[in-house]
Amino acid sequence: MDTTDLVLAIIHHLLVFSLAAIIGAEFVLIRGDLPxxxxxxxxxxxxxxxxxAALIIIVGIGRVFWxxxxxEFYVHNWVFWAxxxxxxxxxxxSIIPTVRFISWNRQASTNPAFAVPAAELASVKSYIRAEGAIFLLIPVFAAAMARGYGI
Ligand code: HEM
Incomplete structure (x- = not known):
């Protein structure tokens, strides 16, 4: 029994589910009207x-070392690096959506007539869709590496 490993694993899971929820919320909200x-x-x-994301990196690195x-199990494992x-x-x-959200929010707060430009909206939707698709690969790699694949 290793309490450190257990605590790190619990926090890691809670954080990755939170990140999935954030991507999911953005995916849904961006599809509706944007008042x-x-x-x-x-x-x-x-x-x-x-x-x-920063907390996931800290806790993830914690899991690698503690x-x-x-x-040693992870550094030579290509599935870990994938x-x-x-x-x-x-x-x-996620960078472009973040930049756009800040800019749109700033413009909407100073100009009540502001409407999100269609081209910018289409590009942000594509970025979030791509984020969601690549994100799905992460638990696939995680499950494989945890079971010794990639060594
Ligand atoms: C810097 C980022 C990250 C690092 C360093 C990291 C590291 C780790 C480590 C060391 C483990 C333990 C695997 C084992 O039991 O041998 C793990 C498990 C896991 N990670 Fe991450 N992780 C990171 C980000 C993420 C993200 C973003 C997700 C999102 C889905 C994720 C999902 C998981 C899952 C689901 C497991 C459990 C796998 C299993 O036991 O079947 N990780 N991670």
């Missing part, structure tokens, strides 16, 4: 993205 209140909500939800298997790459790509894909 100022929704833009504010999107910017607010998205603000938590960075915090949760988990049951030891860091998981890291997928997580990095999801992070990169």
């Amino acid at each position: 100022a209140a929704t833009l504010k909500r999107l910017a607010g939800i998205d603000g938590h993205y960075g915090i949760i 988990g049951l298997k030891g860091w 998981k890291m790459a997928a997580f990095g790509i999801v992070g990169l894909l």
